[in-house]
Amino acid sequence: MTGDRHVGNTVKNHFIAATGEFVGTFFFLFFAFACQLMAFNQAPNKAPNGSVSSSTVVYIALGYGMSLLVAVWILFRISGGxxxxxxxxGMVLAGQLPWVRGLVLFPAQILGGVVAAALVSCMLPGDIAATRTVLAPGMSHAQGLFFEMFLTSFLVFTVLMLAAEKSKTTFLAPIGIGLALFVAELAGVxxxxxSLNPARSFGPCVAAANFNGGHYVYWIGPLLGGALxxxxxRFCKFFRYEEANPDQDHAGADEVV
Structure with missing residues (x-):
């Protein structure tokens, strides 16, 4: 009976975590897609090459970064955010998340991105296809893939060091994670x-029923970034990185009992 109860609790916990990931991914991307559509519809200026202006890029980056920050902060206690x-x-490869939990969360995240894009498409004027991730003129698929890899590695490493690694600043991890996405979006939009997120790229393509060429870039690139x-x-943990720069969590003499 004890074993059955344990299995039941494990299944229940996986289910609750999956709902948290679905809801969190939905809220994160719903508001981010809405911000991006509004930016495209309202942006008064264009860049010299006809693309979006730098001010529009900043607004889009803020939309994605702040939306992720809030979504992570309200839901990280349920699913990890x-x-x-x-x-x-990346969390699974780093040994910070069981592979079974990772397999459970993956489809919930993808579904959250699809539902977010579909509802934005239904509710707001404008073409949801505008929010698809596409390469800039002159960017090859290989360049885009490796650029996405490094952008995503920055975000994933932020999550690992601020959230997976427990310290006195862990409770502020959502701020660092949101800012990491904001900075990466400034460079990447x-x-x-x-993208930095297969769910973010997949959702608008499904909602628009239009997959742009090179869509694989937005799966392979971010996954390689997570692995990097x-x-x-793991390299830092193996060599006990905390010994290289000790006492960084020490609050001062008043902390000593």
Whole structure:
């Protein structure tokens, strides 16, 4: 009976975590897609090459970064606040998430992205296809893939060091995670669309029933980024990184009992 109860609790916990990831991914991307559509519809200026202006890029980056920050902060106690298959993949490879939990969360995140894009498409004027991630003129698929890899590695490593690693600043991890996405979006929106997240790229393509060429870039690139971040995280843990720069969590003499 004890074993059955344990199995039941494990299944229940996986289910609750999956609902948290679905809801969190939905809220994160619903508001981010809405911000992006509004930015495209209202942006008064264009760049010299006809693309979006830098001010529009900043607004889009803020929309994605702040939306993730809030979604992570309200839901991380339920599911961990991942909302991204690439982050989930990196957490599994880093040994911070059981592979079974990762397999459970993956479809919930993808479904959350699809539902978010579909509802934005139904509720708001404008073409949801505008929110798809596409490569800038002159960017090859290989360039886009590796750019997405490094952008995503920055985000995943932030999650690993601020959330997976427990310290006195862990409760502030959502701020760092949101800011990491904001910075990555500033760099990435123009060149690749700033995906860093297969669910973010897949949702608008499904909602628009239009998959752009090179869509694989937005799966392979972020997943490689998750693996890269996990590899360096394991490297740091193996060599006990905390010994290289000790007492960083020490609050001062008043902390001594």
């Amino acid at each position: 991942l909302f991204n298959p690439a982050v989930t993949f 123009y060149y690749t669309g700033g 971040a996990a590899g360096y995280y």
